[in-house]
Amino acid sequence: xxxxxxxxxxxxxxxxxxxxxxxxxxxxxxxxxxxxxxxxxxxxxxxxxxxxxxxxxxxxxxxxxxxxxxxxxxxxxxxxxxxxxxxxxxxxxxxxxxxxxxxxxxxxxxxxxxxxxxxxxxxxxxxxxxxxxxxxxxxxxxxxxxxxxxxxxxxxxxxxxxxxxxxxxxxxxxxxxxxxxxxxxxxxxxxxxxxxxxxxxxxxxxxxxxxxxxxxxxxxxxxxxxxxxxxxxxxxxxxxxxxxxxxxxxxxxxxxxxxxxxxxxxxxxxxxxxxxxxxxxxxxxxxxxxxxxxxxxxxxxxxxxxxxxxxxxxxxxxxxxxxxxxxxxxxxxxxxxxxxxxxxxxxxxxxxxxxxxxxxxxxxxxxxxxxxxxxxxxxxxxxxxxxxxxxxxxxxxxxxxxxxxxxxxxxxxxxxxxxxxxxxxxxxxxxxxxxxxxxxxxxxxxxxxxxxxxxxxxxxxxxxxxxxxxx
Numbered sequence: 001x002x003x004x005x006x007x008x009x010x011x012x013x014x015x016x017x018x019x020x021x022x023x024x025x026x027x028x029x030x031x032x033x034x035x036x037x038x039x040x041x042x043x044x045x046x047x048x049x050x051x052x053x054x055x056x057x058x059x060x061x062x063x064x065x066x067x068x069x070x071x072x073x074x075x076x077x078x079x080x081x082x083x084x085x086x087x088x089x090x091x092x093x094x095x096x097x098x099x100x101x102x103x104x105x106x107x108x109x110x111x112x113x114x115x116x117x118x119x120x121x122x123x124x125x126x127x128x129x130x131x132x133x134x135x136x137x138x139x140x141x142x143x144x145x146x147x148x149x150x151x152x153x154x155x156x157x158x159x160x161x162x163x164x165x166x167x168x169x170x171x172x173x174x175x176x177x178x179x180x181x182x183x184x185x186x187x188x189x190x191x192x193x194x195x196x197x198x199x200x201x202x203x204x205x206x207x208x209x210x211x212x213x214x215x216x217x218x219x220x221x222x223x224x225x226x227x228x229x230x231x232x233x234x235x236x237x238x239x240x241x242x243x244x245x246x247x248x249x250x251x252x253x254x255x256x257x258x259x260x261x262x263x264x265x266x267x268x269x270x271x272x273x274x275x276x277x278x279x280x281x282x283x284x285x286x287x288x289x290x291x292x293x294x295x296x297x298x299x300x301x302x303x304x305x306x307x308x309x310x311x312x313x314x315x316x317x318x319x320x321x322x323x324x325x326x327x328x329x330x331x332x333x334x335x336x337x338x339x340x341x342x343x344x345x346x347x348x349x350x351x352x353x354x355x356x357x358x359x360x361x362x363x364x365x366x367x368x369x370x371x372x373x374x375x376x377x378x379x380x381x382x383x384x385x386x387x388x389x390x391x392x393x394x395x396x397x398x399x400x401x402x403x404x405x406x407x408x409x410x411x412x413x414x415x416x417x418x419x420x421x422x423x424x425x426x427x428x429x430x431x432x433x434x435x436x437x438x439x440x441x442x443x444x445x446x447x448x449x450x451x452x453x454x455x456x457x458x459x460x461x462x463x464x465x466x467x468x469x470x471x
Contacts, residue, residue: 093132183228234286262314293341
């Protein structure tokens, strides 16, 4: 650190390079942040038997402590997360169709804090009836957000009033939706059980047209961050397809895992390339898609437990291998996240992969595993459902990035929202203090063991010194 400051002060290191190095160090130090918790206000019901009433009174302080520690963001499970353009507001969608809004700026950095929802979407006849599948803020304005659900509807909400301002019935389950982060059009791409990409125009309030080519339901969508008319989609047919919404057919080609040289392009960037209409991107369903921030690469994840990185200009498989430890088998969108542009050194992008109950951090272009972060909590959790309580296997369902180096937030089937934050100096001090306490405890325990051994030795010697006779 001192060397970096010296290089910066002497002009050997430019301000952008200095900022990138600092940001990269923070990103590489990301770890679970248990000091931040999210409480949706739902209480655990504690049933006390009449015969045990007196005994329970003696355990009341302990019960109260346990009840206080048992909190949920959504007691039925959290399905999706979204952060606004200002990195201040966090949206969460539950398996019970509830939507909650959280203000991330209300806590003091470095301090323990339990977030409470600043507002909750009230249940009315206009809101969703079943679990939320995806949430997204408008890319240029945090004053509105979109939600999709298992009830076949895409809805628009006002962030200030949380009132429904638009409703689209797509007549099939909507697994995810996507808005272009740069385009001036307001087309929402929707992935449904229907084998076509549905494009909904928010200006006209109608479904403009569909992009046909997949054979089966769609599970993933991602707009290019640099070309507002280019869209990628993935379906249960094992293909990841590229589309140009300006064309009548829309199709640009299929990403083929057997092609490492590239024959398909994205129009302006690959005019001489011929399009491909056949091929497989994965040997099973493709349920995860994202682009790198500069639009140069596409990342896909499939039910074949593989992640592939594609050259966006040519469609070539870069052959990056991420090893055999990946797990992916749920019929839902998988939220894979790449680091924002400018936060790491060139060609050193990181990939955050939600691997059931752990978060894996890979070097994107080499596939090298850098970190394996375990999700705190039990593997099996009890959540509330329409028919009562049920046990579910805990896994990550949503993952969203906050700012350049503000860490990540994840949603889980156990009803929790968890923070993953860069390591700070306070964390180092806490670790040192904990190490000192453990060392002191070991020394005290060792001293106590020595005293016990001395007493036993004295007793043994006293017994052996006495003459014992048997009559």
